[in-house]
Amino acid sequence: MENHYNMQDQAQQRIIFQATFLLGILLFFNTVSAIGQALPKKELDRQAIKSMLGCYEVAFQYTETSAPEIDYEKAYDYTSQAFECAQLVEETEDRIVIQHLLIINDSTIIKHWRQDWIYEETQQFTYHKDNQWNFFELTPEEVKGQWTQKVYQVDDSPRYCGTATWVHVDGRSEWYHKADSPLPRREYTKRSDYNVMKRGNRVIITEEGWLHEQDNDKVIREDGKEDVLLVQEKGYNTYVRKDSEDCQPALDWWAEHQEAWAGVREAWDEIYSSRDALKLHIKVDGKRLYQHLFYNPKLKDSAYVSKILASYIAEPNETPSSSSDKTK
Amino acid sequence: MLFLFPLALFGQDLNERQEQKIDKFIQDFFKGQQVQAEAHPQAEGFVANGMYRLFQIEHEGHAYYLYWGQAPSMKNIFDYALMLDENWTILKAKVLIYREQHGRQIGAARWLKQFEGYSIRNYTELPEGIDGISGATISTTNMVKAVQSVLEGLSTQI
Numbered sequence: 001m002e003n004h005y006n007m008q009d010q011a012q013q014r015i016i017f018q019a020t021f022l023l024g025i026l027l028f029f030n031t032v033s034a035i036g037q038a039l040p041k042k043e044l045d046r047q048a049i050k051s052m053l054g055c056y057e058v059a060f061q062y063t064e065t066s067a068p069e070i071d072y073e074k075a076y077d078y079t080s081q082a083f084e085c086a087q088l089v090e091e092t093e094d095r096i097v098i099q100h101l102l103i104i105n106d107s108t109i110i111k112h113w114r115q116d117w118i119y120e121e122t123q124q125f126t127y128h129k130d131n132q133w134n135f136f137e138l139t140p141e142e143v144k145g146q147w148t149q150k151v152y153q154v155d156d157s158p159r160y161c162g163t164a165t166w167v168h169v170d171g172r173s174e175w176y177h178k179a180d181s182p183l184p185r186r187e188y189t190k191r192s193d194y195n196v197m198k199r200g201n202r203v204i205i206t207e208e209g210w211l212h213e214q215d216n217d218k219v220i221r222e223d224g225k226e227d228v229l230l231v232q233e234k235g236y237n238t239y240v241r242k243d244s245e246d247c248q249p250a251l252d253w254w255a256e257h258q259e260a261w262a263g264v265r266e267a268w269d270e271i272y273s274s275r276d277a278l279k280l281h282i283k284v285d286g287k288r289l290y291q292h293l294f295y296n297p298k299l300k301d302s303a304y305v306s307k308i309l310a311s312y313i314a315e316p317n318e319t320p321s322s323s324s325d326k327t328k
Numbered sequence: 329m330l331f332l333f334p335l336a337l338f339g340q341d342l343n344e345r346q347e348q349k350i351d352k353f354i355q356d357f358f359k360g361q362q363v364q365a366e367a368h369p370q371a372e373g374f375v376a377n378g379m380y381r382l383f384q385i386e387h388e389g390h391a392y393y394l395y396w397g398q399a400p401s402m403k404n405i406f407d408y409a410l411m412l413d414e415n416w417t418i419l420k421a422k423v424l425i426y427r428e429q430h431g432r433q434i435g436a437a438r439w440l441k442q443f444e445g446y447s448i449r450n451y452t453e454l455p456e457g458i459d460g461i462s463g464a465t466i467s468t469t470n471m472v473k474a475v476q477s478v479l480e481g482l483s484t485q486i
Contacts, residue, residue, distance in 0.1 A: 070406075070426040070435035071349055073356075
């Protein structure tokens with residue numbers, strides 16, 4: 001019986017996903033192409049954000065461009081590709097939450113990054129350094145008409161955040177913000193010559209899907225000193241839309257695990273709401289946080305999840321552990 | 329501090345930035361392993377502006393030689409360094425400090441890689457073996473001349 005309901009749920013979810021996806025695309029390009037401004041600006045913004053939902057073939061390309069110091073040796077270019085499903089997780093008038101899921105070899109699913117878009121959001125966070133994020137508040141006037149993008153890691157811990165205005169001109173929709181962030185995953189364990197990435201994030205909605213264009217500064221941040229620019233980097237990540245059927249394994253996986261991850265988000269929200277700053281250990285008991293959370297049958301147990309998350313929180317003056325030295 | 333760099337062996341004019349750049353050049357070359365640079369016994373033959381230019385480094389039973397020099401760019405001078413092996417063959421060349429905007433392409437690793445393999449035996453082939461860089465003609469020409477002159481000096485004095 002339970003299986004029957006699960007199958008019904010999945011079929012329902014598939015239909016909703018496909019309908020949302022198709023409707024979003026149709027609405028978005030109809031309205032953008034006929035920007036007679038028939039729709040309110042906020043609705044255009046929402047449609048642009050929601051047009052990132054769906055199935056995508058993603059190509060990642062990064063290249064270091066210029067460095068102030070002549071003796072800096074540029075790193076090798078980085079290229080990679082992936083197949084991703086961007087699934088709508090929450091939607092209200094002022095909030096759209098998109099969960100990205102990686103699909104590997106057509107069937108293996110890995111929970112990837114998450115982006116929350118919140119309209120006129122006053123609660124912001126920024127990365128400081130040493131795995132610490134600071135929370136702060138803007139005034140309603142400062143965020144008027146803007147959308148905040150909050151980006152979270154695979155374990156739903158924070159990554160970076162920024163608020164800016166969506167722009168719809170000449171049949172094109174885009175959003176740009178520069179945010180301080182930790183090192184990207186591709187360099188996290190390989191580089192120690194810089195400690196903050198100032199990410200210039202430009203999201204451009206295209207007919208084929210969307211483009212995540214980046215103009216990044218790799219900087220060295222030390223207390224009491226001005227940031228020192230090590231090198232600049234161009235990122236060019238293309239998301240090309242594919243048939244929604246190709247995402248079915250990811251939809252099935254999400255249907256099975258979404259409840260547990262909703263609990264993880266709630267546990268994090270509780271932590272975020274009670275702090276001015278959040279410093280996290282990189283490893284506890286020799287494991288990164290996602291290693292504790294992924295494929296863990298106890299993930300639906302909210303007390304267990306809260307305990308795990310709490311074990312990663314470091315004291316403000318504590319140096320975050322990076323190896324197995326921190327134990328629960 | 330990974331590197332024991334005896335400043336006293338440099339003259340009085342080596343500033344903190346030059347010291348850091350040379351230190352980093354050595355650090356990068358030896359991939360963070362601790363080494364000690366000392367003035368070469370014949371360093372007095374390679375002194376410019378009151379500063380020693382030639383150093384020796386022992387590492388895992390092998391001798392390496394570091395040469396630190398300066399050459400003219402269009403309106404200023406730039407600092408460069410060479411790492412040579414025990415046969416006085418260039419293993420690595422790098423521009424350490426460049427003091428103007430024009431011609432900064434000289435710092436490109438791909439261009440500097442062309443110096444690798446030149447030694448006290450084949451330095452006369454240098455000018456023909458190194459491609460120029462558009463927009464950095466003066467600096468690149470001067471770097472080639474400087475390196476050739478260093479190798480020639482080493483071939484006659486060491």
